[in-house]
Amino acid sequence: MKKELSAIEAKYEAQKIAFGPMFFQSVIALRDLGILEFISSHRKGVSIDTIVEKLDVSEYGINLLIEAAEVIGVLEVEEGKVKITKTGFFLLKDEMTRINVNFMNDVCYMGAKAMTDSIVKGKPEGLKVLGDWPTIYEGLSILPEPAKKSWFDFDHYYSDGAFPEALKIVFRNNPKLIFDIGGNTGKWSFACCEHDPNVNIKILDLPVQLKVAKQNATEKGLLDRIDFHAIDLLNTEQKIPQGADVIWMSQFLDCFSKEEIVQILKNAFQAASAETTLYILEPFFDNQQYPAAQYSLVATSLYFTIMANGNSKMYSIDVMKDLVKTAGFEVVNTYPLIGDSYHSVLECKKRLDV
Ligand SMILES: C[S@@+](CC[C@H](N)C(=O)[O-])C[C@H]1O[C@@H](n2cnc3c(N)ncnc32)[C@H](O)[C@@H]1O
Secondary structure: OOOOOOHHHHHHHHHHHHHHHHHHHHHHHHHHOOHHHHHHOOOOOEEHHHHHHHOOOOHHHHHHHHHHHHHOOOEEEEOOEEEEOHHHHHHHHOHHHHHHHHHHHHHHOHHHHHHHHHHHHOOOHHHHHOOOOOOHHHOHHHOOOOHHHHHHHHHHHHHHOOHHHHHHHHHHHOOOEEEEEOOOOOHHHHHHHHHOOOOEEEEEEOHHHHHHHHHHHHHOOOOOOEEEEEOOOOOOOOOOOOOOOEEEEEOOHHHOOHHHHHHHHHHHHHHOOOOOEEEEEEOOOOOOOOHHHHHHHHHHHHHHHHHHOOOOOOOOHHHHHHHHHHOOEEEEEEEOOOOOOOOEEEEEEEOOOO
């Protein structure tokens, strides 16, 4: 059971939330001005005088940021020496933390003020700060920098880690033709081509993304094995073609509301035969090993609200299984938390009773 907070502790927790956004930016400044790295390189600690002397930042700025960082546990000051804490170390060196921080700062931060509006309107009202698109997906490949790099680093960091183990699962039955739905830059498709020289792939995505995927496939000399099918899966008139041995959806269904997911899965249902296997790769927030993973996934849902499309989120595994069933598929195998990633794979077949 959670320990009950005293009123004093609860008031302190509430202030952390009240001032959270400003402390976040103070850490960005500490990092970008090189102060965190400089302190980190002095394992035994370093005096404020030395920091002021060595770095091209005002004494005022250095003192201010160090005081802020001490309050939030990023730095500690003992006997006149400033040292980096474990939390500070993760902010500076840990890849997942670095990617999450950049994603927050470059993609989400400015738009986060539009949270209430986005929920009221069911639209990503924060997205306006990056561009004039109905959803972020129409703009992904043409996002302004540094938002574009931070978005793709975030997306790839999470899915890349899952691919090696996922390849073993998907290729158990020797598929000859895979449809990569929402294939984005083509990373999964290229991994499949490398894994099995006999497989062919069709990438289905919005036209703006396919341009990039096609360019990447050209550079890799894979145009004879990968083809491209422009599709807007929110448009019910546009059908997924038939003929796939495997329909692959990686970090894709979380881009949609529950109703849209059922509609997209029904589209996959009409495209599938009894032999087709549908694989869904998702990080489900309720079956994570580490609290940091669950926390990050719940935060990612907030990104979907303000920046992505205003109506999607990360799902729990049971909710996704229900949606799969509603669309006419059954989950025949669940591969929870594959590899060293945060993802599970749902292996699905058409239900025979539909
Ligand atoms: C979060 S990315 C996932 C990319 C990749 N599958 C991965 O695992 O990293 C979602 C992809 O879905 C595509 N997408 C979003 N909305 C779509 C729509 N309405 N129709 C087709 N594709 C869409 C996006 O363009 C993007 O490439």
